[in-house]
Structure formats: structure tokens, C-alpha cells
Amino acid sequence: MTVTTMTPFLRNILAADAAVSGAAAILMIVGAPYLSPFLGLPSGLLFWAGVTLVPFLALLLVTLRRQSAPRLILIDIIGINALWVAASFGLLFSGLVSPNILGIAFVAAQALAVAVLAELQFVGMRRATSAAASA
Numbered sequence: 166m167t168v169t170t171m172t173p174f175l176r177n178i179l180a181a182d183a184a185v186s187g188a189a190a191i192l193m194i195v196g197a198p199y200l201s202p203f204l205g206l207p208s209g210l211l212f213w214a215g216v217t218l219v220p221f222l223a224l225l226l227v228t229l230r231r232q233s234a235p236r237l238i239l240i241d242i243i244g245i246n247a248l249w250v251a252a253s254f255g256l257l258f259s260g261l262v263s264p265n266i267l268g269i270a271f272v273a274a275q276a277l278a279v280a281v282l283a284e285l286q287f288v289g290m291r292r293a294t295s296a297a298a299s300a
Contacts (some may be wrong), residue, residue, distance in 0.1 A: 167236040170247035175239075176229060182246070182282045183225040189275060190218035204268035221245055239290045246283035250276045 169175070193200070193215025201208035224242065228234050253276035256262060257269060265270065 166231045168187060169239055169293045171238050172289065175286070175293050178224055178282065178285045178289050179229050179242070182242070182286065183222060183229060185278060185282065186218050186222045186225065190215045190222060193218070198271075200271075204271050205265035206262055206268045206272075210262065217270045233272055236290070237296070239286065243283050243286050243290070246279050246286070248281070250280045253279075269273045 193211045195215075197208045197211040197215065200206070200211055204211075206245075224238075228238055228242065239298075253272050257264070257272055262268075
């Protein structure tokens with residue numbers, strides 16, 4: 166099993182992902198009934214999207230506590246983020262929901278933020294692997 170040392174850059178990006186994911190989970194779980202009419206998105210969709218973030222947040226927090234992490238776990242985190250982005254844009258284009266302009270902006274903005282985090286995590290993982298190989 167290949168292990169990646171948690172560099173400060175990688176740790177900071179994972180911490181940012183945990184902060185964003187935690188805030189989004191709380192916002193969507195607690196605020197679903199209030200956000201729904203404002204965004205034109207179903208309350209149940211917002212609530213359950215927030216609930217799905219809870220185990221992901223737990224994975225991030227457990228990974229952050231380690232000095233090194235299995236490379237496969239880091240790849241899983243990046244993959245989960247990529248799936249979130251694809252599902253978010255897929256939802257917008259599926260016709261299954263009819264969000265208003267604020268709802269479209271909400272879904273697109275959080276998807277783009279997650280895409281940036283995934284890219285930075287990939288860069289951080291590659292840098293950590295490169296640094297370990299040259300040491």
C-alpha cells in the first residue's frame with residue numbers, strides 16, 4: 166500500500182474541504198426548508214444532499230488527523246469530489262428539478278468550488294508524492 170505524507174499544502178486543502186463540506190452540510194440539513202423556496206430546489210433534495218456530506222466530512226476529518234494517508238484514500242476523496250461536481254451539473258441539466266436563477270447559481274457555484282478543491286487536492290497529492298520520491 167502506497168502512503169502519502171501529509172504536507173502542509175495537502176493538509177490545508179483537505180482542511181478547507183472539511184470546512185466547506187461541514188458548512189454546506191449544516192446549511193443544507195438545517196436550512197433546507199428555508200432555502201427551498203428561495204432557490205427553487207426541493208427541500209428533500211437539499212436535506213439529503215447535506216446528509217450525504219456527513220460521512221464524507223468524517224472521512225476528511227479522520228484523514229486530517231494522520232501524519233500520512235494511504236494514497237487510495239486521497240484518490241477516493243478526489244473522486245468523491247469529482248462525482249459531486251458531475252452530479253451537481255447533471256442535476257441542473259437533467260430536467261428533474263427546475264431551480265430559479267439563484268438555485269442554478271447555488272448549485273453551479275458549489276460545484277465549481279468543489280472542482281477547485283479536487284484539483285488542488287490532486288496537485289497536493291502529486292507534490293507530496295514527488296517530494297517523497299526525491300528524498
